[in-house]
Amino acid sequence: MRKASVLLAGILILLLFTFCAKKPVVKEETKPPVSQEEKTTPAENPQEGTQQVTQEDLQPVYFDFDKYDLRSGDREILNLNAVVLKDNPTVKIRIEGNCDERGTVEYNLALGERRASAARDYLINLGIDSDRISIISYGKEKPKYSGHNEESWSKNRRDDFIIVSQ
Amino acid sequence: MILNPLNPRFKIFSKMLFPLLFFAIFLLQMENLLAQTEIEAKISKGAIKYIEAVDIAVIDFTPKDSTFTSQITQVVKDDLNYSLYFRVAKIDTFVMTILGNDLYNMDGWYQLGVQYLLDGSIQVEEGKLKATLNLADVLRKKVIRTFEVKGEVGNLRALAHAIADEVVLDFTGQKGIFSTQIAYVNWTGGNKEIYLCDYDGYNHRPLTKDLSLNLSPVWSPTGVQLIYTSYKRHNVDLWIMDMNTKQSKIFTSFPGLNSAAAWSSTGENIAVTLTKDGNAEIYIVNTEGKVIRRLTFGRAIDSSPTWSPNGKEIAFTSDRSGYPQIFVMDTDGANVRRLTYVDDQADSPCWSPRGDRIAFVIRSGMRFNVYTMDVTGENLNRLTFEGSNENPHWSPDGLHIVFSSNRTGKYQVYTMNWDGANQKMLTREEENYNPSWSPRF
Numbered sequence: 001m002r003k004a005s006v007l008l009a010g011i012l013i014l015l016l017f018t019f020c021a022k023k024p025v026v027k028e029e030t031k032p033p034v035s036q037e038e039k040t041t042p043a044e045n046p047q048e049g050t051q052q053v054t055q056e057d058l059q060p061v062y063f064d065f066d067k068y069d070l071r072s073g074d075r076e077i078l079n080l081n082a083v084v085l086k087d088n089p090t091v092k093i094r095i096e097g098n099c100d101e102r103g104t105v106e107y108n109l110a111l112g113e114r115r116a117s118a119a120r121d122y123l124i125n126l127g128i129d130s131d132r133i134s135i136i137s138y139g140k141e142k143p144k145y146s147g148h149n150e151e152s153w154s155k156n157r158r159d160d161f162i163i164v165s166q
Numbered sequence: 167m168i169l170n171p172l173n174p175r176f177k178i179f180s181k182m183l184f185p186l187l188f189f190a191i192f193l194l195q196m197e198n199l200l201a202q203t204e205i206e207a208k209i210s211k212g213a214i215k216y217i218e219a220v221d222i223a224v225i226d227f228t229p230k231d232s233t234f235t236s237q238i239t240q241v242v243k244d245d246l247n248y249s250l251y252f253r254v255a256k257i258d259t260f261v262m263t264i265l266g267n268d269l270y271n272m273d274g275w276y277q278l279g280v281q282y283l284l285d286g287s288i289q290v291e292e293g294k295l296k297a298t299l300n301l302a303d304v305l306r307k308k309v310i311r312t313f314e315v316k317g318e319v320g321n322l323r324a325l326a327h328a329i330a331d332e333v334v335l336d337f338t339g340q341k342g343i344f345s346t347q348i349a350y351v352n353w354t355g356g357n358k359e360i361y362l363c364d365y366d367g368y369n370h371r372p373l374t375k376d377l378s379l380n381l382s383p384v385w386s387p388t389g390v391q392l393i394y395t396s397y398k399r400h401n402v403d404l405w406i407m408d409m410n411t412k413q414s415k416i417f418t419s420f421p422g423l424n425s426a427a428a429w430s431s432t433g434e435n436i437a438v439t440l441t442k443d444g445n446a447e448i449y450i451v452n453t454e455g456k457v458i459r460r461l462t463f464g465r466a467i468d469s470s471p472t473w474s475p476n477g478k479e480i481a482f483t484s485d486r487s488g489y490p491q492i493f494v495m496d497t498d499g500a501n502v503r504r505l506t507y508v509d510d511q512a513d514s515p516c517w518s519p520r521g522d523r524i525a526f527v528i529r530s531g532m533r534f535n536v537y538t539m540d541v542t543g544e545n546l547n548r549l550t551f552e553g554s555n556e557n558p559h560w561s562p563d564g565l566h567i568v569f570s571s572n573r574t575g576k577y578q579v580y581t582m583n584w585d586g587a588n589q590k591m592l593t594r595e596e597e598n599y600n601p602s603w604s605p606r607f
Contacts, residue, residue: 066489066511102532104514104556105381105600106426106439107483107490109395109402110446110467113423117444137402137423141358141379 100153112137241326367592461499505543520564549586570599
């Protein structure tokens, strides 16, 4: 037991150091999943039918660890993505499902595909033609953020909505 | 064994952990602590003992003053030690004193507990290397076998491996594993290509060069073909490479995922994971990639199939229990049994070619570790303790396991003995993972 507590103390000190050392390095590269800005973008689009849809008009959705069900905030994002797609009926997209680095290659491939399917099914339910949506899973093979911490992981558990044709 | 939840001692063990766990949750670093406590608990290494090593002395091959022959001798010694069938005697001043400076002093070797003596000579004949080896029985004081091995002048290590393969063949009836290869995935930060190296981590070379994501290589039972997962056509397809020509073609390309292939030991059938019917399910396809039958049904992810060597059962990962666990079924999909009952997640099963154990991984917090268990799911044996360790795959003799680990901060490929001893790093450049051990060629 004494040995354990000495070890514990050692680990705590080490952890303190790693925490202090790691935190400042983390860079914020994306906006948080739901922001005020995003809510206004699609609303501007309807009047301007000739304007091309940009990648920024289609926001990603994020998932909990080992989960593929859509959180309520993500449904709002998907509703907005659906509006963009309805207003631009020629646009075709590919939903790319991604996972964080934890877990095996194969399981994550399957999980990533479930995440992509969940979003596709939701969009189809909102009336988007299934022919306009393809899906692919990148599992944990194409991480956008390379950190080995929850900061990166939470952003890697993600569906991207990639415009494949206008 | 304490880790097995079926064991009554598991309860006591988990009670002991409880106060520690609460503390750890406050500290948000539960998994580090847990790993340490587990090491402290000194989980037993299991009671299986596959083989009793034989003591052998390897005398420097002739010509003795050549760096080539001493290099070959050294590789043969390393191979024989690695095999676990042999313990190679060190030849130092103490030994030389006992032997009276005569390396062929059989009484002396007998006194030292050495049972066999290997010597040999290397010649160049018609532009090729020719090794002539003699294996002597120390007790009977006579040469029991003489054999020849040929090799290319430019590849001394291959000649040495072939010599050691023959020695193991002589003792066990099966060739050694020293000429086997390990296929793995190399990651430079963007693309992922399949690479090959010798079993001992020498001779790394790329197999694919198509600037895509290539994953999960698996060898056919003869080693003539390699199936892997690739994104080169922008769908997750299975590709098959002819290892002689190094040419690849599509193996299966159903809509959705085509992944996680596993060859049956006869080579006639391949178990794969497909999502063509809407969800990750396991199917058996033939060598042309045509579906023969579907094995799993339902809403769960079923993936990572691995065949029992007798071809009667398939172990696989499924999250039908809420989170991924290892299951086993007959090859018609019937008679499904759950093998693991771990708190977190069990995944990545690989059935030993000996048939008696399954290697797999258990997640605890952020990290995975390699374990083995009986085919009934009992007698868990933890093999790794540092970093996160994934993707175990057996050597063709069932005595070693290749896996990937990030214990140095980056994922690299390692091998270890079946009981976790002798963990050895094979790759060093960039990041490498997802390894697969070839059969004997």
